[in-house]
Amino acid sequence: MPNPQITKPITTIVQHIREKERSFPGATGDLSWILSGIALATRIIQSYVRRAGIADVLGEVGTENVQGEMVQKLDLVANETILRCLGYRDIVGIMVSEEDDEPTIVKSPGGAGKYIVLFDPLDGSSNIDVNVSIGTIFSVLSCRDDVDESRGALPHCLQRGVEQVAAGYVVYGSSTVMAYTTGNGVHMFTLDPLIGAFVLHTDDIQMPNVGRMYSVNEAYYDSFPEGVREYLTWAKSSEGGGYGLRYIGSLVADFHRTLLKGGVFLYPPTAKNPSGKLRLLYEANPLAFIAEQAGGAATDFKERILDKQPDALHARTPLLMGSQSEVDRVMSFMT
Numbered sequence: 001m002p003n004p005q006i007t008k009p010i011t012t013i014v015q016h017i018r019e020k021e022r023s024f025p026g027a028t029g030d031l032s033w034i035l036s037g038i039a040l041a042t043r044i045i046q047s048y049v050r051r052a053g054i055a056d057v058l059g060e061v062g063t064e065n066v067q068g069e070m071v072q073k074l075d076l077v078a079n080e081t082i083l084r085c086l087g088y089r090d091i092v093g094i095m096v097s098e099e100d101d102e103p104t105i106v107k108s109p110g111g112a113g114k115y116i117v118l119f120d121p122l123d124g125s126s127n128i129d130v131n132v133s134i135g136t137i138f139s140v141l142s143c144r145d146d147v148d149e150s151r152g153a154l155p156h157c158l159q160r161g162v163e164q165v166a167a168g169y170v171v172y173g174s175s176t177v178m179a180y181t182t183g184n185g186v187h188m189f190t191l192d193p194l195i196g197a198f199v200l201h202t203d204d205i206q207m208p209n210v211g212r213m214y215s216v217n218e219a220y221y222d223s224f225p226e227g228v229r230e231y232l233t234w235a236k237s238s239e240g241g242g243y244g245l246r247y248i249g250s251l252v253a254d255f256h257r258t259l260l261k262g263g264v265f266l267y268p269p270t271a272k273n274p275s276g277k278l279r280l281l282y283e284a285n286p287l288a289f290i291a292e293q294a295g296g297a298a299t300d301f302k303e304r305i306l307d308k309q310p311d312a313l314h315a316r317t318p319l320l321m322g323s324q325s326e327v328d329r330v331m332s333f334m335t
């Protein structure tokens with residue numbers, strides 16, 4: 001029988017990042033302030049997710065977002081929640097959401113509002129109505145100090161992934177889990193619903209270097225690049241040793257499994273999405289930062305994701321990420 005007694009110290013997410021910050025002389029505490037805002041927002045979002053079907057949050061709003069996708073009610077609730085929870089934190093200057101065409105300037109980027117929070121408020125929208133895991137993904141950048149303020153928010157936002165100062169995600173699955181990095185490893189927390197706090201369960205998590213699992217929407221097989229098709233044929237063959245396939249259709253959940261169990265996630269260019277489907281700034285970059293910090297890798301099949309220079313706020317990218325040796329294996333088929 002499991003022992004219900006608490007046998008180890010309880011560390012909440014805010015406590016955790018404060019302790020980490022203390023080991024860096026001169027740390028300002030800014031990131032703990034931002035992460036606590038994200039923790040608050042995602043606790044609120046999960047409360048809606050858990051009551052979906054009871055609260056009036058299921059179904060489409062009837063409009064399309066900037067990506068041309070139908071907006072779901074829960075997308076809007078999540079977006080508003082994050083904007084309201086973080087927009088009032090004095091150090092946040094700009095917020096960028098998958099749901100909004102333009103960046104939202106909440107405070108002068110050159111002054112007090114020195115951070116940019118970029119996010120996909122509710123990833124995996126097509127799974128909302130069917131009670132399958134969905135999530136929130138976020139990335140934090142510092143505003144640039146070499147930008148002419150008259151050019152607005154965009155030049156601040158179009159930074160490469162290597163410039164991220166923090167990133168993370170929350171999965172609303174059978175439990176609510178948050179993972180974050182500030183460039184010092186990846187730390188994972190589970191929401192304790194009884195006390196309403198994210199409690200540390202794994203410090204400095206490492207992605208297995210090998211994992212015989214691939215995750216891709218194989219329905220697009222015919223329009224994948226030749227190297228990807230060859231890899232998939234190999235993975236299923238006796239030569240490949242028989243890989244397993246897992247695909248949820250929520251990037252955040254497919255990534256979470258890959259982080260814990262190892263394997264590889266692929267969203268290659270397709271006929272429908274020749275530049276890939278996933279968004280660089282608030283989907284690929286934050287997860288690539290986490291993947292690398294956990295010992296994994298992320299590429300667009302040509303270039304490291306974190307080195308890519310974004311040319312638009314909602315730029316898309318092909319994405320291949322996961323265990324280092326599995327990513328290398330896929331790349332060995334690309335010519």
Ligand code: AHM
Pocket residue numbers: 069098120122123124125126217249250251252277
């Ligand atoms: P979303 O952010 O609007 O939910 O769209 C992104 C989602 C990802 O979570 C997932 O990996 C992908 O779209 C699934 O796409 P597909 O249905 O083409 O496999």
Ligand code: MG
Pocket residue numbers: 120122123124251283
């Ligand atoms: Mg998404």
